[in-house]
Amino acid sequence: MKRRAIRSEPLFFERNSRRVRRQGYLLPVLDVPEVTPSEVLPPELIRKPDPHFPDISEMEVVQHFHRLSQLNYAVDEGLYPLGSCTMKYNPRINEEIARLPGFASLHPLQPQSQIQGALRLIWELEESLKAITGMPGATLQPAAGAHGELTGILMIRKALEARGEKREIVLVPDSAHGTNPATATFAGYRAQEIPSADDGTVDLGALDRMMDDTVAALMLTVPNTLGIFEHQILEIADLVHSRGGFIYMDGANLNSFVGRALPGLMGADAMHINLHKTFSTPHGGGGPGAGPVTVSEALLPHLPVPKVQRDDNGFELLWKDPASIGQMRGFYGNFLILVRALTYIWSLGAEGLRSMSDVAVLYANLVRHRLNGAYHLKFDAPSLHEVVFDDSIQTRHEVHNVDIAKRLLDYGFHPPTMSFPLIVHGALMIEPAESVAPDEIEAFCDAMLAIAEEAESDPGLVRSAPHDTPVGRVDEVRAARNLKVTWTPDDEG
């Protein structure tokens, strides 16, 4: 990333001001007779040429995106300590394997004899995820974590229906990701919030009062969004199960205990796994992710179709299964993301995966140790892979978490997750992930300590940050008030 923009990059639609035809790509030569569209298509449906959709040369295309790329920060540039997002290194071998023609140029509806390698890959990844979670079933269909949540809750809904029950409520802790309550609503349930206890974990007494025969499931993030393990997890699971409910586990933080604990032993009935968090697939500027779901015995019959099955002749797709919730998306999941995740799992192996979690937790504790005191720690229970500070020391000088975040940009780091979880006012949620060298963690801590110092000695400097980014602080309020979400020809003035 350039620290300052040399010039802003015009929009594609503002290019080619002469409005002349240039050539960005040569299409294959037309070696069949040309057809006049209006002779074979209804003329009123045929598109007229769009003078505002320019044709530019190949190098203009490359320069356009090259310049745009230089306005971005990225994992490869430095620490990206977004809590809950797990921004780790994206191994290059993953990218290479996902681009093999046998995977990338494979059509999902080819005859089964032609896709055995792809079905095998799905089967292998399911087996790996079953081993990692200690749960007996898996589906790789969901396209992202939130999609996995919905898949899991719909399976729970189906299992309840099979028991002849219709429950109305899904319990969600107040520290949960926003996707949890949104998913509950999407699945036709009412989300009800459970308060956290003083140590940041689920208030068992409150759960005891709320957990009755109208509650379908408890959605629980383990460890929770404070990076704290639910030490009463077994009591929680027993309580929910004994009253006929299910445990939905949000696996966003699975990366903190791989090889050390099993969700299957914790009583989870369904758990999504964000492959783009724990298993190193790239975040891609917002996606694609993948949100496989592992399930307990109770939910096995309700897994989505199509399912991959193995027999003596190889692998096949099972499309129909009466107890299944049905299909959650087109085809079989974000397959090329699955390819990357299996590459990662096989590369690291059992020991490597465990050391991944070990070092992620070690780093979070190093950050906690170095920053504690300079920043306020609301919950002092032991941290696993992330630690949540707040800005209450800095607000004495009218410096808020957003200012700290923007000032970090000047120091060349991506800021932590801000203002989440909601139970910590002014939160700064830091997750270093395991892949960087310790030097990078130390440099980040030094920057955070320097900013804490600046907040006292020169708060204006922090409040007016960033000073060294391609654009200055962006007016997000104006964007929402004067909505402009597409370029239009009127913009040419």
Added chain:
Amino acid sequence: MHPWVGAGPEDRRQILSELGLQSIDELFASIPSGVCVDGLDLPPARDEDWIRRTLGNMAATNISMDSIPCFLGAGVYRHVQPSVVDAVLSRAEFFTSYTPYQPEISQGTLQVIFEFQTLISRLTGLDVANASLYDGATALVEAALFSHRVLRSKRDLVVMAETIHPMYRRVLDTYTEAAGIEVAVVPPGADGRLDPERVREAAGDRACCVAIQSPNFLGIVEDLPQLATATHDCGALAIEVVTEAASLGILNGGGSFGFDVVCGEAQSFGVAPGFGGPHLGFFACSSKHLRQMPGRLAGETVDENGTRAFCLTLSTREQHIRRAKATSNICTNQGLMALAATVWLEAIGGNGLRELAASCLARTEELKRRITAIGAPWRLAYPQSPTFNEFLLVGPGSGTELVERLATKGVLAGVPTTDWGGTWPDGVLVAVTECNSGKDLDAFAAALEQLS
């Protein structure tokens, strides 16, 4: 030690010592012993060479679409792939970055989303488009639920053309069952097109939306103006689903005819078939319904110096702000695929896209002519109906059998309709794109003649 874990044993000892700990195990003391294990039942670490060989062999057991004349479509298409697309996607600044919540250091991604939204808006003929959804099937689901919200749930019937991709309808069924929304399906007429009168009958005064696909699952181009009118006469929202986005190079998007939503799958715009994913769901609607739109949006604004800048906006619709009342639970979307589509469309260009679509059209018409010339036992299921780049071929035996027999002649002839159900003949959906050379068409015709 592994190259992807940043701290070696000596680093770990030093950090533990700074933390005043003896062993890393102490950091996990908060996990109750009853849920703990000591290691995993997985194989040991593998070196890169082993990985390349083993996964390379696994990939090689698949038959790639590039290795044999291929006419598969049915929602996933093979189009030209300019090398610049993957070159841009491979830039770490794009693929290793996160959702652009910090606009000051994410202007690249944000401007790309803004350009993507504009491209989709212009192609669909609607005011606004979002930053992407998972895929075409879930885009249809979001469109149906969107209609239900816009009409404030007073109408709880979703009317679907039977000629929407059957897989999309299956996915919709999964969601509508949970949401308590009824779905009615309208079969096509004898010409494979949807009859606006039957749409009126099915929708009555109860439908929140009527969804149709064009070109439909059978490859046939629908009468969009008539269908929009029929839908609006019933007070419902009109949804057009597009599964072959390249058709928008030559056909107007439904927005031009009054459709309220145009959504679907944009895999054709530079996204690899990839055995079904990741693909690229898109969603466009009229600006009056913007606040009910699902998914992320980038908007234009200024920075503190008054310089143009972009940021995510209207997030009050989204789960991280609105939680249980959000328009959708979607968070992670298909950002990198939206980048692929943006690079692809900008490289191909406006006129280029039109030429690409015209090339598909010409090649498809040529193959239809050749099949008609061969004659019995081969025929086009709907010879009189207009198509873009796909059509239904009928021959002796089921579609599945035909595909298998043609594969023995070295041609991947298409997607059989055999197992999808439907009121149409059991045959093969044949898709022809600009990547199918005259020689591919020769091979197809020769294979048919050999089986005649």
